């Protein structure tokens with residue numbers, strides 16, 4: 001056979017990295033791969049069938065759902081239900097976590113957190129969208145899995161990945177032993193290893209942020225953006241600005257080319273906009289595994305203790321040199337510091 005290695009073959013080969021594992025995680029990844037191929041099929045013909053546009057429903061986040069948000073959510077839950085390895089799915093599109101109670105999942109011990117369709121506002125205009133997922137092991141096997149099993153820190157992830165439905169369709173994932181990327185070959189209907197052992201460049205020249213929110217950004221972010229725009233040949237500035245509006249795609253670009261992606265707090269979203277469980281933790285795990293950094297501007301994303309299912313958080317993620325620089329600005333101008341300065345002012349007045 002040719003030198004092609006399919007996702008299925010790769011997963012089986014990597015099973016040897018986990019000698020005590022029974023293949024459940026591999027089967028879970030396989031199920032996610034299958035659902036993503038079904039979603040890919042619909043995304044690719046979205047303009048031809050009645051699947052574009054709004055679903056006329058609102059999710060728990062208060063965001064209008066697209067028909068494809070709903071469709072992708074159903075496909076992933078259905079694949080994870082019939083696969084038998086998942087006991088709970090926590091989805092961005094569901095108000096509460098979904099407990100999987102089928103005869104085949106009786107002994108299932110994995111939790112999947114998922115953003116079934118990321119960047120869904122791109123779908124109507126034929127621009128890249130994605131899927132982001134994160135996998136945890138249940139804390140205990142006693143009784144039914146609970147919310148406590150879902151609310152684990154990002155450091156507890158056993159695997160995470162994303163799929164981007166772009167000019168080609170790719171799945172990128174990690175099980176904590178590096179990052180590998182697979183491109184869907186439509187002629188054989190298989191994800192094939194195309195980007196082995198992915199490493200993010202140490203530095204980059206692309207910054208990615210929704211600059212329309214500029215006036216609402218914290219001072220540290222405003223200062224970083226100005227820094228990015230100043231001419232300085234020694235540090236390759238001014239940087240280039242790029243923003244697709246689908247986190248998975250924007251971070252994928254950083255992973256390949258180097259760069260920083262930021263979604264800070266704003267006055268409209270004082271806790272940040274992106275979701276810790278479905279978006280930030282999985283992308284942070286992948287980027288760290290590729291040699292990058294992911295923080296909320298001051299603290300490592302993976303160390304944040306989740307307290308609620310749909311928790312939001314600020315994120316600065318990408319090439320280590322760029323994220324460290326942005327963190328320097330955040331530390332210098334953080335509200336915490338400002339608050340203490342203010343306290344001093346009040347005390348001395």
Ligand SMILES: O=P(O)(O)OC[C@H]1O[C@](O)(COP(=O)(O)O)[C@@H](O)[C@@H]1O
Nearest residue numbers: 115117118119120121210245246247
């Ligand atoms: O339009 P904004 O505010 O820049 O937000 C874009 C961000 O929101 C998201 O689209 C949220 O994803 P969903 O489509 O899953 O809700 C991110 O992927 C993206 O980076």
Ligand SMILES: [Mg+2]
Nearest residue numbers: 115118119279
């Ligand atoms: Mg999203």
Ligand SMILES: [Mg+2]
Nearest residue numbers: 115116117118
């Ligand atoms: Mg989504």
